[in-house]
Amino acid sequence: MNNQNISDVIEAYLKQILAEQEQIEIRRAEMASQFNCVPSQINYVIKTRFTIPKGYIVESKRGGGGYIRIIKVTLSTGSEILLELEEMIGNKLSEQDALSLLQQLYDNEIITKREGNLFLSLISKQVLQSTNEKNEQELRARLFKAFLTRLGYEEKE
Incomplete structure (x- = not known):
């Protein structure tokens, strides 16, 4: 992790998964625990680095069984x-x-x-x-x- 900040590491991790799958579903608390950061850090990464202009759609469900789904948009031709x-x-x-x-x-x-x-x-x-x-x-x-x-x-x- 040398000179990378935690946002870059989280982004790279999610993009690596999205390179293999069209969509992923994550739980904010689990991701925060995995990267030893606060859950708001996960929100920040998703809101700033996984936007529609950057080719992603983000869906979320709040609550106990809540999730954040990130979908890589495949543009038409x-x-x-x-x-x-x-x-x-x-x-x-x-x-x-x-x-x-x-x-x-x-x-x-x-x-x-x-x-x-x-x-x-x-x-x-x-x-x-x-x-x-x-x-x-x-x-x-x-x-x-x-x-x-x-x-x-x-x-x-």
Whole structure:
């Protein structure tokens, strides 16, 4: 565990399991005991590292028999992916979520690394900074949707 923090270790452990299975079901208290950490640490890892933009759906059930289920999302192909991503974006998009979505596009070979980096530079906080963070996130969402729409045209040609 040398220089890795506990969040990185938990994330790596869960992703290793998800590489072999499409979904996993965990119990927060058991995971916390296994990694000798507080249960809120497990929540933190799941909420920040297993999000829809990063390709995961998280379901949970509270109570004595409760669980947390993490499902690796397998995106469809071509324009179907673009429509799914457009629906996920909504009206606001943070810079971190935009980066995760671009990574999904790259991982699914829809965009090149160069295209992703170029678009990322256009939607960065430095370029879109305004007096209001809400306006920045709304503008980023509109730009990303326009990007996805244009990618959809490329797919059809």
